[in-house]
Amino acid sequence: GLHGLKAPTQVLDCGNSGTTMRLLMGVLAGQPFSSRLTGDASLNQRPMGRVIEPLTQMGAQIEEMRAGPKERVIRIDGQPLGGMRYAMPMASAQVKSSLLLAGLYASGTLEIVEPMASRNHSELMLMARGLPLRREADLITLSQREKLKALDTEIPGDISSAAFFLVGLGMVPDGEITLQGVGINPTRTGILEVLQGMGADIQVSQTREWGGESVADLIVRPAPLKGTKIAGAVIPKMIDEIPVFCVAASQASGETVISDAQELRVKESDRIAAVVEEFKKLSININELNDGMHLFGPQSVMGGHVSSRGDHRMAMALAIAGLGAEGEVIIDEVESVEVSYPGFWEDYRRLGGQAQIT
DSSP: OTTOOOOOSSOEEOTTOHHHHHHHHHHHHTSSSEEEEEOOTTGGGSOOHHHHHHHHHTTOEEEEEEEETTEEEEEEEOOOEEEEEEEOSSOOHHHHHHHHHHHTTEEEEEEEEOSSOOOOHHHHHHHHTTOOOEEETTEEEEOOOOOOOOOOOOOOBOHHHHHHHHHHGGGSSSOOEEEEEEEOOTTTTHHHHHHHHTTOEEEEEEEEEETTEEEEEEEEEOOOOBOOEEOGGGTTTTGGGHHHHHHHHHTSBEEEEEOSOGGGGGSSSOHHHHHHHHHHTTTOOEEEETTEEEEEEOOOEEEEEEEOTTOHHHHHHHHHHHTTEEEEEEEEOGGGGGGTOTTHHHHHHHTTOOOOOO
């Protein structure tokens, strides 16, 4: 239950997962004990201030301790927390979720104002378990805290993982794949909506609900794409899918422009710079913008030697680009794929990829 946690006996290692670290900070901020969190070299360079600052306003005591640029321990000394009204400076599901989890242990009312809607998995999960969250336009309110109900839950397939094959089938000449039980939460379907708007042949079938989340099977067939412009409210709905979306854009006819995506700069890597630099090694002509990217298609993808930079989504996006390459694509640091999609390479080979993992 809410008060069943015990003090950890060692530093808690979050690996490469920013979601794990940020959400745990919310859970641990109100506990009656101290905790320490760390991660791998990549995670230890990612910004945590945007979570620490609002948690501190609730009364949390959190300290970042560094022994070097890639070595960090976050110490959390649990404190009684209070409610507040917090206007988020930018849309972030991780920050919002961390505050809601801290709010489970806080006195008073917690109000969160979002500049635009972000992923709402945490809200749906908490409401399905009996928490009376209220949502009115851009305001989320948590004022009553009762016991959460234990429920058996089926976990929907991750649309961020499905996205690689939504794009990948367009890199091969023919075929059909069905992705079963994929979550189609409206706050996450930006990649689906944008690809369909570009002409992708993606059929949404067998829609149903699991634990408050919408789920469907996605049937995908190759189809010609046309370029597009994406910005504004759709960006938070597909922020993690933008690297592989750029693969699709490289094969689309005409101009594609991505803007308002500056959050990509503070992911596992600077994904704007990484996409531009690594795609160019495959002879994909793509231009860097301050808040996104710009490219024309369709383009031929050539062989080359590229690096994921330790970023799981970059590794998989480069592998999907390699499906249509004229020549061998060698990707360094593919171990990072284990972070979010341990079965990726097996599924990649089923699609026709010739990956050899060393």
